[in-house]
Amino acid sequence: MDYEPKKIEQKWQKYWQKNNTFAAIDQTEKEKFYILDMFPYPSGAGLHVGHPRGYTATDFIAKMMQMKGKNVLHPMGWDAFGLPTENYAIKNKVHPEKITTKNIKHFKEQLEIMGLVYDPDREINTTDPNYYKWTQWIFLQLFKKGLAYEAEAPINFCPSCKTGLANEEVENGLCERCHTPVERKKIRQWVLKITAYADRLLEDLDQLDWPQPIKEMQRNWIGKSEGATIKFQIPNSKLQIDVFTTRPDTLFGCTYVVLAPENELINNLKPQIKNWPEVEEYTNDAKNKSELSRIEQKEKTGVKLEGVKAINPVNNEKIPVFVADYVLGDYATGAIMCVPAHDERDFEFAKKFDLPIIEVISKTAKPQQKMEEAYAENGYLINSNEFNEIKNEKAKKKIIKWLKEKNLADFTTTYKLRDWIFSRQRYWGEPIPIVHCEKCGLVPLNEKDLPLKLPHVNHYEPTGTGESPLAGISDWVNTTCPKCDGKAKRETNTMPQWAGSSWYYLRYIDPKNKQKLIDGKKEKYFMPVNLYVGGAEHAVLHLLYARFWHKVLYDLKIVSTLEPFQKLVNVGIILAPDGKKMSKSLGNVINPDALIKKYGADSFRLYEGFIGPFRERLSWDEKGIVGARRFLDRFYNLLKKEDRHENNKKIELKINQLIEKVENDIADFNFNTAISSLMEFVNLAQKNNLNKKEKEIIVKLLAPFAPHLCEEIWQEWGNKTSIFQSYWPKLDKENLRGAEITLIVQINGKTRGSLKIDANSDQKNAENAVEKDTRLSQHLGNNQKIIFVKTPQKPIAILNIIKKV
């Protein structure tokens, strides 16, 4: 009988489901292994061949770990709140809840036909009230701790999505989701104080086994800089300008000060400003500009505040004050001291406005003839009175200490990270469990009243006015205050998509718990996630938010680990055969269903692993899957061949090496080389036949990749339980090296031939072997050096004969 995937695959998928073959156990002596995929957003388009790359990878590892005796938790769920579903619902006039249910069903079927069977009891769905009850519960804890607050400040607003966005959701001035230029708009918002955790989010990165680039991106996003805040007094006024700088050592070279257009101080200085109309026009212009156009504009602009001066505290010089949009309103104090001699941007601005450039740092402690560009390197102070000739790094501290005594400066630290804009003016999200009471103000709902269910309505179009569509549902909005029973209105904003995904990994551990978010004992057993696999696109969104919430939960003693995800591996994206990203609009999406129908799930899985290095981006090539299928045919036929009864040293050695190779490669995500070594072995075995024991070994080694076929063979052999309940082949560590090695003969470093010699040979033996070889022996002779090297890692030795030229 031939290998026919259609006949066996469904059978085993049902079998695994029925027998809960891949379900983790809550209480056991076994060591746990928690392996997690970034759960998918169940979109209407379904899965393409890119998605399963990560899911099959975790499945390979999970299955091997299970066979190695671990209690493996490998769950799956649905991140289902959010805009794509809502937009689709509006367009097609179907309720998002219906669409979500349908999409999840479709996704599940797609995963199942790939042999991706998960524990159904642990499935979660962020839109399920039993789930989002706890998302809301976490929000209440954040509120009670003062980590959630209301603010009315200019924020990023996407005019297409008609909602406010977090800073993390803006890419180059465009909305991360729909690529519409983002506007600045003043809307009442809920904000989470992620900045309170900035230091911990930064420091704890060190303990994580994550890809360096991802850690670096988070570090840069948090953007900690240590420096000083310096006060510049304004003459004839009680006002002063606070500036933040990391270069207090250059203070003597500060020749002007610049305020951001958003800086409140400009309004306060209005009576003194002689050119107010000009200043007002400039600031209004800058404030209304989209972030995109502010980034695009290359040349520096600005307006001098006529009639206003600032006093440089180190030398009491009166220097001019400008407003310019190259200074950001929401970073540090929104004002800078400018040292054109030592800052490229200030240099450019000073040239344009013809401002003095004073050199205060010099590499040689001597002034340059003429400054052609800003000098931003280290050096010695000059033109800086008593600080002259001091190294600039040292001078930083000295100058601030000196000014601190006069109460004119202090050491400060600033972060790039801003608080998390958390509310969305959209329907399809978790309602925020807060009421606005006429008497009591903001009042959180009682925990026992959770979940606060999203009202089921027929109209959920975004209003675009800054209000959520929920605001129009008066019988839901009007409620009573949980505190005083008086009249109150519900908060109508909803949570962003990131809310549900910021803690889902915890709920898999205890999905049905009605009393608590998670049981403490279970949490201690299963956390942290040992291995987290997903795309790099979440480097500073999901991964930062989840770490933040986890730390809050840690402080609340709900979780016991400082970090949620111990090890992170990024899956490389799969491009369409044309080398472009797969997208519906380009029409280059490859759907796995048809491939599975044609070649079978096992071939598909095998090719997902074989296609190339897991972490790298690769183009999909449908022809490649043919090779996977051919291999499975050959594999099946090999097992059908008669058992070998005599000994075969070569096969015995190779199969032992194969166990080591496959095991290590799966653990290191080198699925491509694990599979190629299996192919190599099968090619070899075809000429030699295998005995029963060897057949058993290779079926087990292939089982994580081709579970259906291997389960079929396994149970055909009369085993009554799943192959995944059997044990992974044992490696014979003593016998990994053969009795023979290859001697590579080089002349002056160039390979001229190779011989087989005994593994224990020394140089003398090797030379003797060469001497016996008629062709190679001619190179041996006097007046030469011979280098003999044995490489411990490979079964080779090198004999390099160096001839004098």
Place this chain on the structure above:
RNA sequence: GCCAGGGUGGUGGAAUCGGUAGACACGAAGGACUUAAAAUCCUUUGACGCUGAAAACGUCGUGCGGGUUCGAGUCCCGCCCCUGGUACCA
């Protein structure tokens, strides 16, 4: 601009504590089987040279140019190109 990763056959890729470059697979060419085709199996497949042909042999070859070494895809110096991230953060 800055940060990170990467450039290896016709293609995907393998080999990086320096040691046979091109494993494995796709594609291609030839052959066997077949009335034929598909499937399967076998052989060949980096470029060039030498040769009637083959074996054998030689030269070159891992983005480019140098260097270290008996020996470099791998290490060092200087460039080029591609991909991702980031963008006036004071």
